[in-house]
Amino acid sequence: MENYVTFGRRQVTKEENFTPGHRACVGCAEALAVRLACKVLGKNTIVVNATGCMEVISTPLPTTAWEIPWIHTIFENTGAVVSGVEAGLKVLMRKGKRSQRKVNMVVMAGDGGTSDIGLQALSGALERGHDFLYICLDNEAYMNTGIQRSSATPYGASTTTAPAGKKSIGQITWKKNMPEVAAAHDIPYVATACPSYPFDLMDKVAKGAAMLGPAYIHILSVCPTGWRLAPDLAIEVGRLAVRTGIFPLYEIENGKYRFTVKTPKLKPVEEYLKMQGRFRHLAEKDIAHIQDRVNQEYAKLQDKVALTNKPED
């Protein structure tokens, strides 16, 4: 590959701070999201990782995939650990024990570590206004422990703790709207992203890291293993999540909503659902039910965009 010269509208650094050789499954878009984020974050970064796939695949002792300072302690406390990291660094810089400079303090946690067990610690950190970026790597289940449902698992998906069966379609609750939960803390920056749209993702990571105060980025990360699809389809499925309106890409900057990837005409959700084994059992009426919900949620989001961008009178 060395002899190839690529022409890109946007060049991306070759620097890898999350290095190859880790043990993620083939086609893992969560690992891709971490890699892209680390390219943007650069060396002046401290990563606080929750227990979960990304922690386990990257650091079996005595190896590490991390070229930047990284800490993992337990599953549900990343919001608190990063609070201590930030508070500690600030004091040490104030006292002249560390050189004054901008250090990105970044949490990476799964959907379980974020919207379920880690929600309290995250809420505390957002409310206290620590200067950090929280990245939720949402693969829509507890994958590390074997595809158990989380509150981020979508309606109708079959997981090992909410399996589809004669009396159940699997998950019977709608996905928790975690970006809105974060936004309700009135923080300066909230965004959604997906590695199928790498530049959009990287722009948002850069913006979130640069923001003073807490920033939250929710990254839909296709997990071929847990979603039951071929590894080479991860990127395509991520694109479909966006194009069907199931996972719109937007940001909320100081309260203003904005779509960052425009989807003028939404594709039917069926195209997305049909590609994944976890939705295989769904009947026509279930799919129609999901379509209704997606339409509703998308319209709500459009309203918010319109409402927060009203020209001043």
Next chain:
Amino acid sequence: MSNRVGIEVSRAIAVAAKLARVDVVAAYPITPQTHIVEDIAELVANGELDASYVPVESEHSAMSACLGASAVGARAFTATAGQGLELMHEVLYVASAMQLPIVMSLANRALSSPLSIWGDHSDAMSMRDTGWIQLFAANGQEVLDNILCAFRIAEDRKVLLPTVVHLDGFHLTHVIEPISIPEPSEVDGFLPPFNYPLPLDPDKPVTMGAFAPPYIYPETKKAQQVNLLAAKPVILQSWKEFGDHFGRYYSPVESYRAEGAKVLLLTMGSYSETATLAIDSLRKDGKMVGALSLRLWRPFPFEEIRQAVKGADVLIVLDRAVSFGGPGGPVCSEIKAVLYDEARRPKIVGVVGGLGGRDISPSDFVSIINRGIEISQTGSEQEFEMFGVRE
């Protein structure tokens, strides 16, 4: 020159944190620890202490924030009690295994249910095996002194282990005692600035908290055990140097009129001081009794305990926690285990008392000792007895 003042022990802890120039305090309020953290918050708000006070939303987060702060090389302090300690339990193991030298004061409190805000050692005993260095204080002066020592011990390059100073809720936290407060310059001479060897630093990236498959996990645990035992000489040396600086010397096991005593009573924490009054009155009656107080709980002072009980025929151990359905209070069980292989050892009698803040008066201690002597001769139907409980 130090300054002797009448001060609530909780406030003295805040003063100790200030004298130690802590960088980060992360804490969540719980009775009877509240005065400690309120005072620290006030010192920070008034600019008397240049630290960051992180008012976290739970004790689990308090200890977690301390992990983060300590990992970047900041001196971190917290305080809690009872339920708060239970909520941070999971994180306690991480602090010791990751060698983050956090210092904590624990205002010992009974555990729910039923809810009790009053003191006993149930919380303390629940953290027995967490890998922390653990000291028990018998009075306010010991609390302040040992918090300063705790930083010195915890942060020693040969140690790097979190350290807790236990003090009895209410019986110590809420009493006003005459306490010598050292001058900041004197403390600076005893406690060097914290210099963590490998902090999270972009200039020297480290991976902290990697996971361990079976091929390496046991080695990490062996290292932890070796490390905690190796802390003992540092603890002794720190206490010695503390004594040289401030004139107050501490040892792992404190004894009171134990010379020549045939009957010994072993206690921990502030009840040790009450027990000495009982010893005095029994001695007046010509009984050869004495008292021991266990100050160093982890690492356990094996040799000191063996020496201390050498001449005794009876050793009565007061536990302020119960191991339900087990052989006795946790302290008594350990003392029995430690002395089991001794060719000559005292008859050991376990008593559980003082649960949920129930006072044990000097005359109660007299009864405990007399009953202990009786049991040592006649035996008891139970593995251990609970003192003063209505049935």
